[in-house]
Amino acid sequence: MISQNTIAQVFETARVEEVIGDFVQLKKAGSNFKGLSPFSEERSPSFMVSPVKQIWKDFSSGKGGNAVTFLMEHEHFTYPEAIKYLAKKYNIEIEETERTDEEKTQQNAKESLYLVSEYANEYFQKILHKTDQGKAIGLSYFKERGFTEETIKKFQLGYALDEWQAFTDDALGKGYKLEFLEQTGLTIVKDQKRFDRFKGRVMFPIHSMSGRILGFGGRILTNDKKAAKYLNSPESEIYHKSKVLYGLYFAKQTIAKEDNCFLVEGYTDVIQFYQTGVKNVVSSSGTALTSDQIRLINRLTNNITVLFDGDAAGIRASIRGIDLILEQGMNVKVCTFPDGEDPDSFAKSNTLEELTAYLDENAKDFIQFKASLLVKEAKNDPIKKAETIREIVNSIAKIPDAIKREIYIQECASIMDISENVLFSTLAQISKKEYQEANKKHKQQQKAFEVVKSEPQQKQKVDVQYELERKIIEILMLYGDRTEQFEDLILKEDETSGELLLEPTIHEARVFEKIYLDLQEDEMMFSNEKFRELYYSIIDKLNQDEDFSTKDFINQLDQATASEVTGILMEDEKYNLHDWQRNHIIPKEKEHSISQLVSQTILSLRCYLIDQKVAEYKNDTLREGVDSRTIIEDVKDYLGLKMLLSRKLGKVIGGYSIK
Structure with a gap:
């Protein structure tokens, strides 16, 4: 068993952005980082990391947590394995007690x-x-x-x-x-x-x-x-060989730093390149390149340089993998070595300076490379040349980005000395054919199942109480230990007119105390069991510890609860994924109006619960043998209270009619 002292030291030292940065290419997004989800296929970032809160959230899969939960989710580590991995990364000595025979037998398969x-x-x-x-x-x-x-x-x-x-x-x-x-x-x-x-x-x-x-x-x-x-x-x-790249463990940091990955074929190619000094290199280990392997690279960089030896037959067979890379929206360059040389032998016989110079000078854009290769094969045969052009356009059709497709069409037209209009027409034909085939396949799949006509699906209603309770948890986690000035409206009777008026009074309180007292005053109880447990746990922690730490609190939660809390805390961060500021849209910062946020949330919850109570009473009046007069009086009292609350909220709420 790992000692608590070691675990505490690991949590204190580990930086979530550094840990995740070993697996995912992260880019700055305000005070946070963003990147492509390592848990799903995507081309637009939905993965956020908060260095301030020391948590991460993947909006595509719903997963989230701290550095340890990331390793447990991504690498399928057990909790002790994740702690050991982080201890090794940060050179922390592990204090561990000997496991018993019973604990050893509990290891899963x-x-x-x-x-x-x-x-x-x-x-x-x-x-x-x-x-x-x-x-x-x-x-x-x-x-x-x-x-x-x-x-x-x-x-x-x-x-x-x-x-x-x-x-x-x-x-x-x-x-x-x-x-x-x-x-x-x-x-x-x-x-x-x-x-x-x-x-x-x-x-x-x-x-x-x-x-x-x-x-x-x-x-x-x-x-x-x-x-x-x-x-x-x-x-x-x-x-699973189709999901593994040889050398990626050693190359990942350099790939992210250099923003490029060299892809070779064999084990010795990787090792020789690394020893020479080119460390951002991986291998598909002699197997055909797969989409899963490409996605591993795509987490770290959007640029791949494929290295081939001088064997023409091998190049022709391997070049098919380029289309897979293009489909992922990545940038591809290709570099070949002189006849009789491969990456291993060339790196062995050259210095780092000579190797990098050769790669820089000979790495071609995939269109230039494919065109030059196929043109050699076609020579002066018009039919083969036409097939070559169609094959190049087929590759261009794989590119998801429309601007890149147009640029490559222009480049291909220049290299192959053919009209751009012809190439665009061919591209349209290929795209149409692929669409028709995909549509046909979809229809065939539909026919395989019995189609049952169902009623139109109703739009799912928002669970107001769930959202408000969730918001209270968020406020407590983010601002619970802050001291704020709150404005309360006290009900008083005007001495002259006799009307009831709301008189404002200002008092100072810590946010968690304000929330706790307000909820206690109305005896409001959380309906969601998970939120209820979290609420009392946070209140208890804030009462006992003046230096409340969100990071420390999350670290003590189980994986499922930590993921839930992370989702709550990172909800607003997902707007940074869309670069709104670039379009001059500046989201309002909550920090500037915390007291107002607290008051509005509590008042909204109280109004909602009154609505629920009134609806409950209305149903009671429809039952036989029930004295509706007493119920109507209660409803009037509740509606009067709600009217006062609505005045506090500063908004108009529609009334009820009771028949």
């Missing part, structure tokens, strides 16, 4: 897969550095590739002994269960036999964005033609 993978990673590194076979074969191979000792340790490279059960036997001897060794793919079980999947291979551990071990890539070092050169971990509950 998914966590067991992570533990097995972490153990395997340590084992393969130990074999590489501490055994004769590891040094002679594995370490020698890495050294021949030009990797330094520092790089080998940085990327946690390892080696699996060329023995059938060496790793499996060692893991079982340490108490790891065979079922989890099999589920991660580290051990293959067949006909009651078990053997190591990565036997005799150098090992490349594959990390999550936060650094957890998800799986492995293994390269064979013999010339066995029957065995695959590279072998990856199979799909498991923790490893």
Whole structure:
């Protein structure tokens, strides 16, 4: 168990904008930061981070919380894992008591897969550095590739002994269960036999964005033609190769800083680039690029430079991934290396200055690159040239931004020496065809289901009491500990006319005391159970602690309640997502009229509850055997009270008629 002292130190030290900034590209938005949601597909930011409140809110998914809850939501960490991750990030020493056997057995299956993978990673590194076979074969191979000792340790490279059960036997001897060794793919079980999947291979551990071990890539070092050169971990509950990019854990901060990501094909390409000094590089690990992988990059930057080796066939096959990048609304450049060179070999034989200069000079816009590549293939064949142009326009059609599409059409017309009107016409045809196909598919899906005609859906009514109770929680959290001047209107009789008048009186009070006393005076009770618990918890905290901290209060809540509170506190922040100030629309700041906000909210709640009571009495008059005269008198009293409250609110409220 992690000590409370460590947990408190982590919460005190961790900065939510720094933690989230490792996973999401954040841009300044007033006093806050905004970015693309890491929990949903989107092109417009709906994700807000407040450094002042030390909380975040994702308006697209509804999730929210502090730094710990972000890691639990995004990385699927348990609470202790999130604390450990933050402690490591901020160099905080973890005070931890030994777990009991009972606590160890309570680890869920998914966590067991992570533990097995972490153990395997340590084992393969130990074999590489501490055994004769590891040094002679594995370490020698890495050294021949030009990797330094520092790089080998940085990327946690390892080696699996060329023995059938060496790793499996060692893991079982340490108490790891065979079922989890099999589920991660580290051990293959067949006909009651078990053997190591990565036997005799150098090992490349594959990390999550936060650094957890998800799986492995293994390269064979013999010339066995029957065995695959590279072998990856199979799909498991923790490893989905289409959703992972090799090297992203090491590259994420540089990608965000440089606002560009270099995309290569293999493990060694990434490592060699990183060692040379170009650290914003990731790999799809030999698999076809997927939309999920592109979205991982898109959280950090909107710019991708795809690097190809000199193999023309490989370029032709890989270029299809560019269309996927364009569909995500990202900017794409392409760079190829001289014949016989790949990113690994080129980085190895050049200095950082030479490498960066080559990338700067040879990275082309995707239209220029695709056009030059396809024109070479088409040569003087008019039919092939026409197909080439259509293929380029097909790529342009993938771009969601209309302005970018037009610019690329103009560029394509210039390169291919063809009329812009023809290209725009072709683009319109492609877009129309895609729309028709999508519409046709939609209709086919509709036919697959029985269509039941239903009554038109009524517009959902606003739950007024819920919104007002929510507003009270927001006021308490933001301004509860402030001292404000409140104007109360006291009912007095005019000595001359005898009429009842509202006489203003000013008094000073802390916001939470004003709210508490007003609610107590009318014996008003929260109808929402969650808000009721929060209300008494906040009031109690404000009573006991003069230095009330929103951050500390949220940190003590469970994940679900913390998410609810974050949603309340960040509600107004979402307006910063729309850059209203750029259009000269300045939202009014609540801080300038806190006392008025408090009074209006409480009075509005009182008026609403009176409405509810009056409606209840009206229903009572319709029941048989009920003396309506007493009820009517009560209703008149309530309506009189409401009229006074409406005068306090400064607004006119319609009356009721009782038959």
